[in-house]
Amino acid sequence: MADHQPGLVAQARNLAFDIANRRHVLAKLVPLGLFFLDAALCALIIWKVPYTEIDWKAYMEQVAQYVSGERDYTVIKGGTGPLVYPAAHVYTYTALYNLTDHGTNILLAQELFAGLYMVTLALVMMCYWKAKAPPYVFPLLIASKRLHSIFVLRCFNDCFAVFFFWATIFCFQRKAWTLGCLAFTWGLGIKMTLLLILPAVGVILLQGRGYTGAIRSAAVIAQVQFVIGAPFLKENARGYLSRAFELSRQFFFKWTVNWRFVGEDIFLSRPFALLLLGLHVAVLVTFAIQKWLKPSHKPLAAIVAPILQFHSPFSAQEEPMVASGVTATYIMTTILSANIIGLLFARSLHYQFYTYIAWATPYLLWRSGAHPVFQYGLWAVQEWAWNVFPSTSVSSGVVIAVMVITTISSWFAANQDFEHAPRSLSRAKKT
DSSP states (O other): OTTHHHHHHHHHHHHHHHHHTTOSGGGGHHHHHHHHHHHHHHHHHHHHSOOOOSSHHHHHHHHHHHHTTOOOTTTOEETTEEOOSOHHHHHHHHHHHHHTTTTTOHHHHHHHHHHHHHHHHHHHHHHHHHTTOOGGGGGGGTOOHHHHIIIIIIOOTHHHHHHHHHHHHHHHHTTOHHHHHHHHHHHHHHOGGGGGGHHHHHHHHHHHHHHHHHHHHHHHHHHHHHHHHHHHHHHHHHHHHHHHTOTTOOOOGGGOSSSGGGOHHHHHOHHHHHHHHHHHHHHHHHHIIIIITGGGTSOHHHHHHHHHTTOOSSOTTHHHHHHHTOOHHHHHHHHHHHHHHHHHTOSOOOGGGGHHHHTTHHHHHHHTTOOHHHHHHHHHHHHHHHTOSSOOHHHHHHHHHHHHHHHHHHHHHHHHHHTTOOOHHHHHHHO
8 A cells, every 4th residue: 555655646746747738638627627717706806896996987988978979089088088099999888888877887897897808818718728838827817816907897998909919819820810800900999009919910911811911901900990980080080090099198107017117207208218119119120030020931121122012022832831830829929929029118008008918928938938937936926016006116127027038038939939830931942
């Protein structure tokens, strides 16, 4: 019996490791079990934790003016200020306005957002599974206090934007290009934060769908934005564009989560804004050249020059070979890399921006090859920093430090994606 017991312990340990690393059939049950656990947690939060009013009332006030017939964006205002989100935000919250008795049924709103959270979590888990992420990563997807708060206690529009963010990845992973573009453009129409992943979306479409397909996809994205904005563009085009897509917006130092440690004078200065913009562009270009364009096996000049002449950079023979390198892991790594780069160099992040980070960090850390202990440790530090309210110099420094590490991790994650990239295009060139 004494000899038999260590064998059982070893077998149990090996079984646990096999499940955690996706080497056992029971591994498929881990995401499912965590999903239902999180559903119960959401119900418990709504039941036990008081709702916190921040933007919901203002959203409803703005929607009420839209419902009453107002179409001039410079006129529509709420308790927190003017309407500063694109048209899809208005339509989405108009639906909620009607469902929640003009925004007065807060409990129903919370329940709807809990449902949105669960559907988004399901998408995230399916994207992770498609990218072959191991089950040991999945607990991090349900463990964030801040993420639950943003969805079921705050009802921010970022919750809808991030749903369409992950719907874009989900569709692209399955080569449903048009559906993915519709998801992306509607998410962009809710909040322009999704502009951060536009470069990645463009690169993926060009290589995954070819030049002509990418042009068609771009047309779909632009047409949807025009159609949903048409009532407001007709009334006051300049007012709509300046408010919904205001790139020169002035940020308040007291609300920043990320750059508080630099001090208010630097935070508000134009040189600091230009520095962040320059670094953002430089890092994006570096990633595009060194990582994102790898499926094409062509230098940047060989791709850009034909496009500027309105020609495809790929021959009819090359296009399917390039597309074969646009795998589920490549798509997820590329979009999440562009996302974290954009957020790293963002002028100011508020707490609701954590929706774009919380579900991205575990994947990028795992794909980089970091040790699981490091993955969990860095996630815990990140979670702590985003739960400090109000933010401090220390917490904001940690926010930036973790994003720097995650960005570096995404560089190595991209390396992993191309270790076994198809070489058929290179061989085709030689022949």
